[in-house]
Amino acid sequence: MTADLIGRLRQVVGPHGVIGDRDGMAGYLTDWRNAYRGTAAAVVRPGDTDEVARVVALCHGAGVAVVPQGGNTGLCGGAVPDSSGRQVVLSLTRLRRIRDLDLANQTITVEAGTVLRTVQEAAAAAGQLFPLSLGAEGSCTIGGNLATNAGGTAVLRYGTMRDLTLGLEVVLPDGRIWHGLRGLRKDNTGYDLKQLFIGAEGTLGVITAAVLKLFPAVRSRATAWLALPSPQAAVDLIGVLRDLAGDRLTGFEVMSRQSVEFVLRHATGARDPFDERHPWYALVELCDSLPLAGLDAVLESALGEAFERDLVVDAVVAASPAQATALWALREGISEAQNHEGPSLKHDVTVPVSRIAAFVAGTDRALSEALPGIRIVTYGHVGDGNLHYNLSKPVGGDDAEFRVRAADLARVIYDSTYGFGGSISAEHGIGQSKRESLADYKDSLDLQLMRGLKQVFDPHGLMNPGKILPG
Amino acid sequence: MTADLIGRLRQVVGPHGVIGDRDGMAGYLTDWRNAYRGTAAAVVRPGDTDEVARVVALCHGAGVAVVPQGGNTGLCGGAVPDSSGRQVVLSLTRLRRIRDLDLANQTITVEAGTVLRTVQEAAAAAGQLFPLSLGAEGSCTIGGNLATNAGGTAVLRYGTMRDLTLGLEVVLPDGRIWHGLRGLRKDNTGYDLKQLFIGAEGTLGVITAAVLKLFPAVRSRATAWLALPSPQAAVDLIGVLRDLAGDRLTGFEVMSRQSVEFVLRHATGARDPFDERHPWYALVELCDSLPLAGLDAVLESALGEAFERDLVVDAVVAASPAQATALWALREGISEAQNHEGPSLKHDVTVPVSRIAAFVAGTDRALSEALPGIRIVTYGHVGDGNLHYNLSKPVGGDDAEFRVRAADLARVIYDSTYGFGGSISAEHGIGQSKRESLADYKDSLDLQLMRGLKQVFDPHGLMNPGKILPG
Numbered sequence: 001m002t003a004d005l006i007g008r009l010r011q012v013v014g015p016h017g018v019i020g021d022r023d024g025m026a027g028y029l030t031d032w033r034n035a036y037r038g039t040a041a042a043v044v045r046p047g048d049t050d051e052v053a054r055v056v057a058l059c060h061g062a063g064v065a066v067v068p069q070g071g072n073t074g075l076c077g078g079a080v081p082d083s084s085g086r087q088v089v090l091s092l093t094r095l096r097r098i099r100d101l102d103l104a105n106q107t108i109t110v111e112a113g114t115v116l117r118t119v120q121e122a123a124a125a126a127g128q129l130f131p132l133s134l135g136a137e138g139s140c141t142i143g144g145n146l147a148t149n150a151g152g153t154a155v156l157r158y159g160t161m162r163d164l165t166l167g168l169e170v171v172l173p174d175g176r177i178w179h180g181l182r183g184l185r186k187d188n189t190g191y192d193l194k195q196l197f198i199g200a201e202g203t204l205g206v207i208t209a210a211v212l213k214l215f216p217a218v219r220s221r222a223t224a225w226l227a228l229p230s231p232q233a234a235v236d237l238i239g240v241l242r243d244l245a246g247d248r249l250t251g252f253e254v255m256s257r258q259s260v261e262f263v264l265r266h267a268t269g270a271r272d273p274f275d276e277r278h279p280w281y282a283l284v285e286l287c288d289s290l291p292l293a294g295l296d297a298v299l300e301s302a303l304g305e306a307f308e309r310d311l312v313v314d315a316v317v318a319a320s321p322a323q324a325t326a327l328w329a330l331r332e333g334i335s336e337a338q339n340h341e342g343p344s345l346k347h348d349v350t351v352p353v354s355r356i357a358a359f360v361a362g363t364d365r366a367l368s369e370a371l372p373g374i375r376i377v378t379y380g381h382v383g384d385g386n387l388h389y390n391l392s393k394p395v396g397g398d399d400a401e402f403r404v405r406a407a408d409l410a411r412v413i414y415d416s417t418y419g420f421g422g423s424i425s426a427e428h429g430i431g432q433s434k435r436e437s438l439a440d441y442k443d444s445l446d447l448q449l450m451r452g453l454k455q456v457f458d459p460h461g462l463m464n465p466g467k468i469l470p471g
Numbered sequence: 472m473t474a475d476l477i478g479r480l481r482q483v484v485g486p487h488g489v490i491g492d493r494d495g496m497a498g499y500l501t502d503w504r505n506a507y508r509g510t511a512a513a514v515v516r517p518g519d520t521d522e523v524a525r526v527v528a529l530c531h532g533a534g535v536a537v538v539p540q541g542g543n544t545g546l547c548g549g550a551v552p553d554s555s556g557r558q559v560v561l562s563l564t565r566l567r568r569i570r571d572l573d574l575a576n577q578t579i580t581v582e583a584g585t586v587l588r589t590v591q592e593a594a595a596a597a598g599q600l601f602p603l604s605l606g607a608e609g610s611c612t613i614g615g616n617l618a619t620n621a622g623g624t625a626v627l628r629y630g631t632m633r634d635l636t637l638g639l640e641v642v643l644p645d646g647r648i649w650h651g652l653r654g655l656r657k658d659n660t661g662y663d664l665k666q667l668f669i670g671a672e673g674t675l676g677v678i679t680a681a682v683l684k685l686f687p688a689v690r691s692r693a694t695a696w697l698a699l700p701s702p703q704a705a706v707d708l709i710g711v712l713r714d715l716a717g718d719r720l721t722g723f724e725v726m727s728r729q730s731v732e733f734v735l736r737h738a739t740g741a742r743d744p745f746d747e748r749h750p751w752y753a754l755v756e757l758c759d760s761l762p763l764a765g766l767d768a769v770l771e772s773a774l775g776e777a778f779e780r781d782l783v784v785d786a787v788v789a790a791s792p793a794q795a796t797a798l799w800a801l802r803e804g805i806s807e808a809q810n811h812e813g814p815s816l817k818h819d820v821t822v823p824v825s826r827i828a829a830f831v832a833g834t835d836r837a838l839s840e841a842l843p844g845i846r847i848v849t850y851g852h853v854g855d856g857n858l859h860y861n862l863s864k865p866v867g868g869d870d871a872e873f874r875v876r877a878a879d880l881a882r883v884i885y886d887s888t889y890g891f892g893g894s895i896s897a898e899h900g901i902g903q904s905k906r907e908s909l910a911d912y913k914d915s916l917d918l919q920l921m922r923g924l925k926q927v928f929d930p931h932g933l934m935n936p937g938k939i940l941p942g
Contacts, residue, residue: 195666246760289717
């Protein structure tokens with residue numbers, strides 16, 4: 001039956017649209033970190049929405065599960081098939097047309113396989129901004145950004161992918177096309193169905209295209225690297241910046257000394273902007289669409305107030321775009337630098353901004369009790385309450401011994417997150433990796449309602465099964 | 472059985488919490504415009520979420536339908552019970568506590584019955600802004616704002632109620648409490664259930680509280696009243712303002728001459744800012760959180776560009792807050808002024824901003840063909856593509872004859888809206904009034920999925936039945 005299905009799929013997408021050999025499939029069967037591996041009956045690469053619909057309908061008819069995949073840059077295994085060898089990987093990367101750019105409506109309509117950077121560049125070429133920005137932007141796709149409700153470094157000002165989306169086109173699990181590709185800023189005609197597909201990680205249908213919001217381009221920018229005494233100072237500093245810079249505050253990243261130390265040790269050309277060591281750092285960015293917006297003066301007055309209130313101990317303001325890039329490199333190099341220190345146990349949590357300081361204190365204490373000497377690489381988008389709480393083994397520790405502790409150290413972080421009213425997945429999603437944790441940290445009522453919704457869209461459980469919902 | 476139920480309800484909410492007499496119930500059984508009337512077995516006024524849950528559970532157990540109601544300011548009959556006399560109206564107006572105001576998290580947690588203006592004032596008292604603003608703000612409640620995903624005059628910059636909401640607490644149709652009252656800016660742990668309750672007009676559950684976003688207070692403002700040659704000039708002008716003022720553009724309202732003429736004729740003290748008549752007007756507002764933000768210079772440069780490109784024919788810039796208020800009164804007086812000209816047939820539609828001009832031309836033509844001499848009162852939030860396309864009878868026409876045409880004139884507008892890829896309800900919702908129209912203008916697949924969702928949350932159809940979903 002599988003052979004018959006594959007023959008029919010070939011008829012839909014052409015001979016080159018179906019990959020069935022081991023070598024050709026390899027890149028689609030594991031994630032980029034090689035943390036999850038699966039097998040598949042085939043990898044199918046349709047060229048447009050109609051082909052996606054026909055492929056999904058054929059799989060549905062044959063009772064074969066479909067695993068949608070974009071740029072395959074996820075961190076939770078959400079786009080990797082299981083090990084049965086019976087699933088079909090549906091790669092969206094051939095759907096990469098920019099269908100429309102409507103300046104008057106401030107929208108861009110793109111297909112799911114379009115790379116994020118391509119969308120940023122298309123917007124910029126039209127003098128506009130598409131603000132979503134994250135580490136994988138050179139290879140992640142819009143479909144994956146939507147499926148995981150991606151966040152990144154500009155959420156503070158522009159929101160997550162959900163906030164940037166006006167309309168969607170979706171192929172439902174039975175192959176029908178849901179036409180929600182509208183560029184309306186207001187539409188109150190019943191339940192907002194598109195919201196369900198955003199963040200559903202491909203478990204309710206395959207997103208094939210989206211209408212996204214554009215914003216005025218950024219024409220001036222001020223960037224500062226600050227030394228802070230504590231996480232509470234970071235929280236208070238956000239208040240000062242909001243008060244004195246308002247909407248101009250677009251970025252607020254915080255890093256522990258441990259995080260920065262790894263970058264200074266391993267990243268080529270990285271150097272500490274300060275002579276002395278400080279326990280915490282913040283990277284602050286103000287932006288404006290006006291070319292002469294006086295941002296330096298705004299930043300200076302905010303920093304003056306911050307120094308006066310002892311929220312900031314030292315500061316460097318970028319004097320050029322190159323200096324700003326160098327400061328951002330200290331932030332963006334953390335994840336890679338940490339890999340040089342042995343296995344990285346990564347966590348991506350949010351708590352209310354007001355609880356950050358107590359949360360960090362409590363979590364660090366609990367982690368150090370659980371594994372004395374553990375190195376805690378805390379950094380992230382504190383303006384959104386979002387911390388990447390990553391862990392490295394104690395100096396001289398054994399890799400394998402550390403890896404064995406992964407589940408119980410995650411539990412320490414998640415218990416603390418839960419206790420502070422937070423979320424165990426801020427922006428990476430659930431995928432396979434946190435699926436069973438969801439059973440521990442979501443109310444059973446939430447899970448029951450989620451299962452009910454899954455049943456409405458995918459009664460046969462054929463769309464990305466084994467992801468999000470606990471078994 | 473009803474008597475027994477009412478006795479039990481009295482036990483839950485106390486003797487004063489249940490209103491059963493005709494006079495006491497009267498205000499709850501019709502909307503403020505007196506356009507919809509119903510009857511009810513009782514009006515129940517619980518005092519907190521727990522009481523709401525117990526009331527809903529009792530009604531559920533007795534198979535009695537519940538109609539949630541907030542400030543009863545809706546325009547579509549969504550909060551009015553049917554005529555059976557067997558439904559229970561659940562008034563949320565006693566749930567009006569502000570539970571929390573978290574400055575560091577920039578959130579306010581309020582109960583559903585809190586009046587919108589109370590929330591605005593609480594935010595302002597803390598030096599913050601809660602930006603939702605609309606005509607009924609002195610009496611509408613947060614629960615109703617959420618149930619209809621309210622819009623208003625600041626959507627251009629701050630979004631709709633959906634965009635302003637981080638968390639919800641909801642009593643489900645069977646009386647269980649769904650605890651989603653979190654103040655997290657990022658949370659990707661499965662399907663975003665709260666999105667379903669927002670805009671569901673009480674058909675999936677009763678919203679009892681919400682965590683809402685706060686923004687930096689506005690400390691400077693520039694307001695201008697402009698004469699425009701055409702709707703296309705309005706659309707192009709938005710582009711100029713976005714380009715030269717960026718985020719500072721918070722309001723962009725457009726009014727036809729007919730709309731303004733009614734205000735000048737009927738509103739006390741209203742006067743035309745210009746000596747000559749112009750076919751279209753725009754009210755533009757720039758805002759900033761900085762006290763000395765140079766908004767006048769920004770506005771001046773934008774208007775200079777607009778005059779040069781013939782987008783603006785004449786302009787008045789408010790020289791004082793009082794003048795700004797007077798200009799806004801011209802916009803805000805339209806709805807009331809129109810009532811002096813006989814029955815108002817109101818419509819609330821959106822199209823993509825880029826299609827506004829063609830949409831207005833085509834719709835006006837079709838309306839004038841359908842009823843020669845009809846007076847078209849077009850105005851609204853053009854920055855969001857949202858027009859209130861209201862109609863008055865021809866001069867000297869008969870009220871009753873005009874009212875009879877309501878359905879077919881609505882169809883003219885909705886057909887045109889649909890043809891331009893728009894929505895027949897931008898910000899007022901569906902309620903009873905547009906319920907059957909939804910069957911004509913929504914894909915059957917949308918309706919099927921919506922019915923599936925309704926079934927998950929409310930399998931017995933007891934929560935605000937007869938609203939939104941066509942029969």
